[in-house]
Amino acid sequence: MMGCMEERTMKRVLITGGSQGLGLSLARSFGKREAKVVVVARDAKRLEAAVSGLRKEGLDVHGIAFDVGSKEDIHRIAAMAEELAGPIDTLVHNASTLGPLPMPELSSLSCEAFQAVLETNLLGPFRLTKALLGSMALRPESSPTVVFLSSDAATSAYPGWGAYGVSKAAADHLMRSFAAEVPEVRFLSVDPGEMDTAMHRDAIPDADPATLARPDAVAEAIVAQVLPKAATGSRRIALGDA
Numbered sequence: 001m002m003g004c005m006e007e008r009t010m011k012r013v014l015i016t017g018g019s020q021g022l023g024l025s026l027a028r029s030f031g032k033r034e035a036k037v038v039v040v041a042r043d044a045k046r047l048e049a050a051v052s053g054l055r056k057e058g059l060d061v062h063g064i065a066f067d068v069g070s071k072e073d074i075h076r077i078a079a080m081a082e083e084l085a086g087p088i089d090t091l092v093h094n095a096s097t098l099g100p101l102p103m104p105e106l107s108s109l110s111c112e113a114f115q116a117v118l119e120t121n122l123l124g125p126f127r128l129t130k131a132l133l134g135s136m137a138l139r140p141e142s143s144p145t146v147v148f149l150s151s152d153a154a155t156s157a158y159p160g161w162g163a164y165g166v167s168k169a170a171a172d173h174l175m176r177s178f179a180a181e182v183p184e185v186r187f188l189s190v191d192p193g194e195m196d197t198a199m200h201r202d203a204i205p206d207a208d209p210a211t212l213a214r215p216d217a218v219a220e221a222i223v224a225q226v227l228p229k230a231a232t233g234s235r236r237i238a239l240g241d242a
């Protein structure tokens, strides 16, 4: 019971990529536990619609339209999130790009496209973690946690998934390296598994949605099962660990 109350009263959550898919579901799962949630996405209209839906459900959610792949936006994201929610104790790196569609093999991928994938999936999370790290480390009583959304493409190589897979593998190791260096903050990565989202439809348009997990179920598993018990530096499978 005590743990429950702490969970309810402490959480101030920043989620990148919260206007659809898993990020939106995570915002709902945290919000239902009375967290103050700030979500980031680029498309302001879609973000606004998503956030107003969550607010109608009675949840304390704010949306800020920025690009995590843009160096200039990172300090704005951190500053606005703390202004809206207070000191952030849970940072979720969920926003991600696959790169060009349909996903080309590495031999046909331009260096610029490869770089753009790394900017969003790796450098953005690195910069945003650094922007919030000092504030998070100063509040060990709030159980500060940084979560990276990973993928099985981080551990297995598939044709066409090279840039994305490299970015996710590097982000996993970024997570482990932060964990080794900053004991005051917990770092973990979570592979959500294959979900019925826009990203999955972009990557594999002919997949049968019935074979894919619902983002709401994955978000609940992450928030209720994985987050409470995952050790720093660990890489978890959302539904496998639930």
Ligand SMILES: NC(=O)c1ccc[n+]([C@@H]2O[C@H](COP(=O)([O-])OP(=O)(O)OC[C@H]3O[C@@H](n4cnc5c(N)ncnc54)[C@H](OP(=O)(O)O)[C@@H]3O)[C@@H](O)[C@H]2O)c1
Binding pocket: 016, 017, 018, 019, 020, 021, 022, 023, 040, 041, 042, 043, 044, 046, 066, 067, 068, 069, 093, 094, 095, 096, 097, 120, 149, 150, 151, 152, 191, 192, 193, 194, 195, 196, 197, 198, 199, 200, 215
């Ligand atoms: N779906 C799967 O099967 C699957 C499997 C393994 C791992 N994952 C991982 O799970 C996470 C969520 O995936 P998803 O399927 O829910 O993705 P999604 O449906 O494509 O949603 C992505 C969200 O991120 C936002 N976003 C994308 N680029 C951004 C940027 N540069 N700056 C700010 N926001 C940005 C999008 O909004 P805007 O476009 O408006 O910015 C959107 O809200 C990702 O990290 C993905 O790699 C997904």
